[in-house]
Every structure is written in structure tokens, then in C-alpha cells.
Amino acid sequence: MSVQEDRDIKSEKSQYYFVLKQLVSREIKRKYARSRLGIVWSVLNPLLSMAVLSMIFSTIFKRSIENYPIYYLSGMIIWQLFSGATTSSMSALVDNRSMLMKVKLSKSTFIISRILTALANYGYTFIAYVLMMIIFKVKPSIYMLLYPIPVFFILLFATGIAYLLATLYVFFADIGYLYSVLLQLWMYMSAIFFPVDGLAPAMRQIIENNPIYICIAFARDCMMYQTIPDVTLWVKMILWGVGSFAAGYLVFKWKENAVMQIM
Numbered sequence: 001m002s003v004q005e006d007r008d009i010k011s012e013k014s015q016y017y018f019v020l021k022q023l024v025s026r027e028i029k030r031k032y033a034r035s036r037l038g039i040v041w042s043v044l045n046p047l048l049s050m051a052v053l054s055m056i057f058s059t060i061f062k063r064s065i066e067n068y069p070i071y072y073l074s075g076m077i078i079w080q081l082f083s084g085a086t087t088s089s090m091s092a093l094v095d096n097r098s099m100l101m102k103v104k105l106s107k108s109t110f111i112i113s114r115i116l117t118a119l120a121n122y123g124y125t126f127i128a129y130v131l132m133m134i135i136f137k138v139k140p141s142i143y144m145l146l147y148p149i150p151v152f153f154i155l156l157f158a159t160g161i162a163y164l165l166a167t168l169y170v171f172f173a174d175i176g177y178l179y180s181v182l183l184q185l186w187m188y189m190s191a192i193f194f195p196v197d198g199l200a201p202a203m204r205q206i207i208e209n210n211p212i213y214i215c216i217a218f219a220r221d222c223m224m225y226q227t228i229p230d231v232t233l234w235v236k237m238i239l240w241g242v243g244s245f246a247a248g249y250l251v252f253k254w255k256e257n258a259v260m261q262i263m
Helices: 003-032 040-057 068-090 097-102 108-135 142-146 148-171 175-188 201-208 211-223 231-254 256-262
Strands: none
Touching (some): 003 108, 068 108, 068 211, 108 231, 142 148, 142 211, 148 175, 148 211, 148 231, 201 211, 211 231
């Protein structure tokens, strides 16, 4: 590789990261443009939800779930990261139709920017999570250092779903309504605010193979129970994450030309 070619590659990479940064910044500003509380709402929202659901369910699950508010938050912030990333990414191509036509830029850039925006919002939510960990006197542990692992794999899984949704949305806009219904069902099947121990064996098996629940269970083991997650969780989480990303990306590249023709 010549020196000039090396410079061209570095220049393209720097331009790509610059555009990605600008897109993420734009999405964050757009989200909080009409909110007086702005980013503060990302911290308050999970806390308010935790307060409401804790009042309702903490008594019901008192015997089976110790420290219910942290149990709930550990699941909810992972769920919000996934749902926020996939929902916003669905319309990434359609929303940026004019830019796609004018600028020579990889179409996946717009999807990745929505994923990174969801990650940035998750960062604000994580502040609330840490505050609650301190308030409820959850002691720091070395196992907490494993926490970025389920976050990474839930993002990897979400990116694969985002590629599929963004592609489908170009051809079939009603997928947005169908996905919102699916998300409601998916949330209840992720055991965010109830334990799986008392469920029927068939239902429990379904939930325990749910990729969202797997990441949530992994996160709870690290942060709440302060133990190394079982090897089964590791294997399932890696397979779901890598499999989803690979399948979504392949479909996205397969339909890339057809997407441009329709747009």
C-alpha cells in the first residue's frame, strides 16, 4: 500500500467518524429540543417508573425478590437501551432520504448513528441506576466490572434487529405499528419486573431463552448478586448477539440496491 493510499484511507475514516459524531449530536438535540428538563428527564424517567412499580410489586414479590427497586432497574435500563435503539433505527433510512441521495455515504452510517444515540441516552439513565445502587446500599464488587459485557451484546443484538427493521420499513412502513405491538409482548416476556421461578416450566423455558432476558439476567448477576454469570448465559448471549448482527447485516446488504431504487 502506497503512502497516498494510506492517507486516503485515514482521511475517509476521519470523515466517517466526523459525520457519525454530527449525526449522533443532531439526534440527541432533536430528542430534547422541546423538553425543558432535557437530559435530566433521562435520569428522572427510570426513577419515576421504579417508584411506581416498586409500590405495586415490591409487596407481591417481597419473598422472592430482595431489593426489588434495583432488580427492576437492572432490567429496565437494559430493555430501554434495546427498545430505544431498534425503534429509532427503524426509520433511519427513510428520515435521511434526501441526504442519502446527495451524499456519498454508507447507508449503515445512519443506522449506527441511531444505535450510538441510544447508547448515549443509556449513559444518562445509567447515572440514575448508580444513584439507586448507592441509596439502596449495594456494595461495590469486582464482578461489576463484567457489566459492560451484556451492554455490548444487547447493542450487538439490537444492531442486527435495527438492520432488519430499517430495511423492512422502506418497503413496508406499517412494520412500525406491528413492531410496537411486538415490543409490548417482548417486554413482558423479558421478566423485567417479576421473577421467573414461579412460572410454568414451558413459559420459564421460553423466557430464559429470550435474548433480552439473557442479557438482563447477566447484568443482575454482575450488579445485584455479585457473582460470575453461569456459562450457559455467556454462550446464549454471544450466540444471540453475533447471530442477530450477522443475519441483519446480510439482509441489509442483500437489499441495499433495492432500497435505493425505491427511495
